[in-house]
Amino acid sequence: MRPSLPFFFLLLILLTTATITTVTSSGTTKPTKTLPPASAPTSSPTPRTRTPTPTPTPVASSHPSPLDPKQIRALQSLNIPSKSACSLYKCDSSKPFSHLLSLRLSNCSDDISLSSTALKSLSTLQNLTFFNCPIAPIHFPNDLSLSLLSFSCIHSLHHLSGVFLSRFVNLTDLTVTNVPVNASGLYVIIGNMHKLRSVTISNANVTGYIPKHLHSNLTHVDFSGNQLKGKIPTSITLLENLQHLNLSSNGLNGEIPSSIGDLIALKNVSLASNSLSGSVPESMASLTDMVHLDLSSNQLNGTIPRFFSDLKKLRYLNLQNNNFHGVLPFNASILEKLQVFKVGGNTNLCYNHTVLSSKLKLGIAPCDKHGLPISPPPAKDNSSDDSENDSSDDDDSDDDSSQKEHHHGPNKVVLGLAIGLSSIVFLIVFVVLLSKWCG
Ligand SMILES: *[C@@H]1O[C@H](CO)[C@@H](O)[C@H](O)[C@H]1NC(C)=O
Ligand SMILES: *[C@@H]1O[C@H](CO)[C@@H](O)[C@H](O)[C@H]1NC(C)=O
Ligand SMILES: *[C@@H]1O[C@H](CO)[C@@H](O)[C@H](O)[C@H]1NC(C)=O
Ligand SMILES: *[C@@H]1O[C@H](CO)[C@@H](O)[C@H](O)[C@H]1NC(C)=O
Ligand SMILES: *[C@@H]1O[C@H](CO)[C@@H](O)[C@H](O)[C@H]1NC(C)=O
Ligand SMILES: *[C@@H]1O[C@H](CO)[C@@H](O)[C@H](O)[C@H]1NC(C)=O
Ligand SMILES: *[C@@H]1O[C@H](CO)[C@@H](O)[C@H](O)[C@H]1NC(C)=O
Ligand SMILES: *[C@@H]1O[C@H](CO)[C@@H](O)[C@H](O)[C@H]1NC(C)=O
Numbered sequence: 001m002r003p004s005l006p007f008f009f010l011l012l013i014l015l016t017t018a019t020i021t022t023v024t025s026s027g028t029t030k031p032t033k034t035l036p037p038a039s040a041p042t043s044s045p046t047p048r049t050r051t052p053t054p055t056p057t058p059v060a061s062s063h064p065s066p067l068d069p070k071q072i073r074a075l076q077s078l079n080i081p082s083k084s085a086c087s088l089y090k091c092d093s094s095k096p097f098s099h100l101l102s103l104r105l106s107n108c109s110d111d112i113s114l115s116s117t118a119l120k121s122l123s124t125l126q127n128l129t130f131f132n133c134p135i136a137p138i139h140f141p142n143d144l145s146l147s148l149l150s151f152s153c154i155h156s157l158h159h160l161s162g163v164f165l166s167r168f169v170n171l172t173d174l175t176v177t178n179v180p181v182n183a184s185g186l187y188v189i190i191g192n193m194h195k196l197r198s199v200t201i202s203n204a205n206v207t208g209y210i211p212k213h214l215h216s217n218l219t220h221v222d223f224s225g226n227q228l229k230g231k232i233p234t235s236i237t238l239l240e241n242l243q244h245l246n247l248s249s250n251g252l253n254g255e256i257p258s259s260i261g262d263l264i265a266l267k268n269v270s271l272a273s274n275s276l277s278g279s280v281p282e283s284m285a286s287l288t289d290m291v292h293l294d295l296s297s298n299q300l301n302g303t304i305p306r307f308f309s310d311l312k313k314l315r316y317l318n319l320q321n322n323n324f325h326g327v328l329p330f331n332a333s334i335l336e337k338l339q340v341f342k343v344g345g346n347t348n349l350c351y352n353h354t355v356l357s358s359k360l361k362l363g364i365a366p367c368d369k370h371g372l373p374i375s376p377p378p379a380k381d382n383s384s385d386d387s388e389n390d391s392s393d394d395d396d397s398d399d400d401s402s403q404k405e406h407h408h409g410p411n412k413v414v415l416g417l418a419i420g421l422s423s424i425v426f427l428i429v430f431v432v433l434l435s436k437w438c439g
């Protein structure tokens with residue numbers, strides 16, 4: 001027994017060195033593999049930052065008459081240079097004095113305050129914008145409330161009440177963002193605004209339900225980031241001019257109205273981060289102008305409809321964190337067309353690995369031959385050495401072998417590492433034994 005032992009250990013050493021070289025070689029092939037990629041169809045989304053234009057648009061026409069002295073005093077009380085007011089903001093051309101039609105207060109210092117005298121003399125305003133103006137709100141005189149066509153309040157005026165806003169009955173555009181609004185429901189705010197075309201009441205902590213009766217001329221509805229509850233009313237599908245609908249980050253439940261396909265003007269839709277259930281309505285196939293669709297973080301189920309491939313203008317599709325199941329019905333051509341595509345977080349959803357490359361990192365598992373996920377979805381790999389992909393060359397379904405090779409690539413490395421590590425352990429045991437044996 002004893003004489004054969006050294007020979008056995010010699011064999012072991014040989015084996016160990018052999019496996020270590022495989023590990024290092026497969027380790028070096030990895031970086032070279034990641035170098036070439038040129039373009040990535042599922043490139044990470046560039047965050048859309050809508051920076052509001054800080055400076056008001058100058059009006060080209062020279063103003064024939066000087067600004068109303070009362071308005072000059074009002075502007076001075078608001079720390080706004082009155083000399084250039086009509087070149088900064090729009091004025092009418094009445095005589096002997098002209099009057100302001102629009103005013104934008106941005107980045108106010110907190111020592112200015114609104115006075116009812118100033119507001120009274122500004123009752124010619126049609127457009128009024130507050131942007132980053134932490135000044136205390138006051139009651140608007142009736143004339144000003146009625147003359148306003150557009151009112152924006154973005155992170156300004158501390159807080160507002162629904163009753164305060166509801167008096168602006170002639171508005172076509174209302175924007176209230178990042179301001180708490182004390183209102184028992186949206187209907188209190190917009191119920192009497194019969195000319196409304198665009199309404200944004202977002203991050204305003206509004207409670208209650210989405211009104212059943214919305215004005216049919218609305219093109220833009222954004223109620224995101226509130227505490228709205230209940231179902232999306234079917235009547236919303238009567239808004240035939242609606243282009244933008246954002247109901248994200250509320251507590252909405254129930255199903256997406258099956259008649260949503262009637263809203264053929266829709267371009268940008270987000271119903272994300274609610275508790276919506278049921279499946280994606282088939283009628284959405286007729287929303288051929290759709291550019292941006294976000295249904296993420298709901299409890300939607302059923303299979304993912306194939307018709308998304310046929311929406312030619314679609315650039316953004318987010319279906320992640322739902323309960324969709326079955327085989328993802330897309331091939332690489334739709335993924336190349338989309339700027340953003342997300343389906344992760346659907347545990348029963350899988351992709352056909354002869355159609356889509358695993359390198360697309362969809363965040364879901366490949367399917368077995370029955371169309372069921374093979375394994376739990378791979379953890380979203382963040383390590384920087386994994387390039388997005390180089391699928392533009394090889395993801396067309398004619399090249400199966402290269403995909404298989406890629407698919408087994410990582411497994412080889414893991415195997416090599418495991419063998420290498422266990423060999424090192426053996427080596428240590430061997431050295432210990434050797435010292436004992438010799439000693
Ligand atoms: C207001 O402040 C923001 C940053 O806080 C800045 O980007 C913007 O240009 C400012 N706007 C004006 C009109 O001063
Ligand atoms: C007032 O607001 C409306 C709607 O947003 C817009 O169409 C119009 O150009 C604005 N007018 C001025 C003077 O800014
Ligand atoms: C605003 O609405 C009121 C009644 O609701 C009306 O009397 C007034 O003429 C309107 N003002 C403008 C500028 O349209
Ligand atoms: C939002 O409303 C709830 C009650 O509905 C209130 O407790 C909370 O303070 C409000 N949050 C803000 C930021 O106003
Ligand atoms: C909100 O409005 C209700 C009823 O109008 C009032 O009782 C309550 O004090 C208001 N809350 C705030 C924070 O203004
Ligand atoms: C909707 O807008 C059109 C003009 O675009 C206008 O003629 C019509 O009266 C509006 N409808 C309502 C109900 O205000
Ligand atoms: C919806 O609103 C949220 C936040 O209010 C915003 O992040 C998102 O981009 C909006 N989506 C669309 C489609 O307008
Ligand atoms: C999808 O969800 C709805 C409502 O929660 C449920 O009635 C239906 O059975 C579900 N369908 C599937 C295929 O899981």
Ligand SMILES: *[C@@H]1O[C@H](CO)[C@@H](O)[C@H](O)[C@H]1NC(C)=O
Nearest residue numbers: 048244267268291292315316
């Ligand atoms: C609509 O969606 C597209 C694509 O994601 C985006 O570029 C655009 O800014 C969105 N428009 C609005 C008004 O949210």
Ligand SMILES: *[C@@H]1O[C@H](CO)[C@@H](O)[C@H](O)[C@H]1NC(C)=O
Nearest residue numbers: 309330331332333334396397
């Ligand atoms: C991908 O699918 C679309 C529609 O589902 C089809 O028109 C197209 O030919 C397919 N492309 C490939 C490469 O299979």
Ligand SMILES: *[C@@H]1O[C@H](CO)[C@@H](O)[C@H](O)[C@H]1NC(C)=O
Nearest residue numbers: 327352354367368369370371
């Ligand atoms: C995957 O795609 C291939 C080729 O299109 C097809 O033959 C196979 O049935 C698909 N597998 C599943 C599970 O759908």
Ligand SMILES: *[C@@H]1O[C@H](CO)[C@@H](O)[C@H](O)[C@H]1NC(C)=O
Nearest residue numbers: 044361363379380381382383
């Ligand atoms: C990658 O990691 C960063 C920070 O660790 C995280 O914020 C980000 O969400 C991760 N991205 C993915 C795709 O997992």
